[in-house]
Amino acid sequence: MRESEKEIVRSLPLFSGMAPDHFEIMLKGSFLQKFPATVVLFSEQDHTDFLHVLVDGQVELFANANNREGTMTLIKPVATFVLASALADGAYQLSARTLQTSQILMIPAENIREVMALDSDFAQKTIVELAECYHGVVRAYKNIKLRTAVERLANYLLVQNRRQGDNDGLVLPVEKRTLASMLGMTPENLSRAFNTLKPYGVVIDGAEISLNNLSDLETLAKPSAHIDAN
Numbered sequence: 085m086r087e088s089e090k091e092i093v094r095s096l097p098l099f100s101g102m103a104p105d106h107f108e109i110m111l112k113g114s115f116l117q118k119f120p121a122t123v124v125l126f127s128e129q130d131h132t133d134f135l136h137v138l139v140d141g142q143v144e145l146f147a148n149a150n151n152r153e154g155t156m157t158l159i160k161p162v163a164t165f166v167l168a169s170a171l172a173d174g175a176y177q178l179s180a181r182t183l184q185t186s187q188i189l190m191i192p193a194e195n196i197r198e199v200m201a202l203d204s205d206f207a208q209k210t211i212v213e214l215a216e217c218y219h220g221v222v223r224a225y226k227n228i229k230l231r232t233a234v235e236r237l238a239n240y241l242l243v244q245n246r247r248q249g250d251n252d253g254l255v256l257p258v259e260k261r262t263l264a265s266m267l268g269m270t271p272e273n274l275s276r277a278f279n280t281l282k283p284y285g286v287v288i289d290g291a292e293i294s295l296n297n298l299s300d301l302e303t304l305a306k307p308s309a310h311i312d313a314n
Contacts, residue, residue: 090117091190092139095163098213101205109198114191122273125180130170131265132176134190138162141186144262145178155265157224158258168214170196183258225313228268236267237277238305241286243312245295254299256291 093099099107102313116139119125127138128147129258136143143159156178159165169176195201200207227236240263256263262273278288284304285297295301 085111085114086117086157090141091187092162093137096137096164097163098167099206100210101198101209102203103205106203106206107200109202109243110191110195112192112195114189114195116187116189116309119182119186119188121182121186122208123172123182125182126166126176128177129175129178132166132172132174132193135167135170135196136165136180137189137191138165139189141188142183142257143180143188144183144258144265145180146265147178151191153265154268155262157220158262158266162269164213167196167210169193170219171200171210171214173197183262219281220313223311233267233269233273234277234280234303237274239307239312240267240285241281241293241295242298242302242305242307244293245298252296253294256293269276 090107093111094107099110102110106218116244119141125143126132138159138161140161142161145165147154147156159180165180166176166178173193185197200210226227227239231239241254244257245252258266260274261271264271267274269277278286281304283300284301285295286301287294287296
């Protein structure tokens with residue numbers, strides 16, 4: 085690996101405090117690969133051979149059952165994914181595919197397990213990262229169980245507006261089909277939910293969304309710090 089690529093990995097909180105010799109052990113046999121959009125990186129129930137680090141692009145984690153598919157979450161750079169599966173030396177619990185051209189660092193899972201036994205800082209930060217992932221799962225579950233489809237969409241728009249600069253509008257970062265799946269809806273239900281939000285100042289122009297009455301939208305959405313991501 086090039087030094088510039090190692091620095092990207094080092095920038096992640098999970099690896100920032102790792103001892104230099106342990107860092108080199110972890111990266112042995114690792115490689116950075118570029119994937120085009122829509123490539124399936126792995127499928128659920130495949131054996132976990134690598135910890136993945138998304139350096140650039142976007143990745144969708146999804147699951148299948150009974151001929152149905154659901155988006156579980158989206159990964160943005162720079163971030164690791166499937167850490168729990170890599171540590172457990174078991175099967176992937178989700179499938180993954182690229183949503184756009186993506187650069188992904190593949191770290192052998194056995195290296196992760198070896199270094200966790202050697203490096204106390206890495207072990208502690210691994211526990212923290214797994215705890216944060218657990219909290220994310222709880223928030224997502226509460227979002228699905230405690231809100232209507234319209235409320236889920238309204239809160240998603242408010243979160244994206246905040247992330248994109250609080251400019252009373254946003255650009256959807258994913259296709260509407262993917263958004264619908266992520267919010268636990270069919271594409272048809274998503275379309276109906278958008279129509280329901282029109283009286284609350286939501287104007288749709290393709291992927292561009294204008295929020296012309298944030299106060300009314302927030303009253304409907306009832307955002308919660310215990311559910312919504314930053």
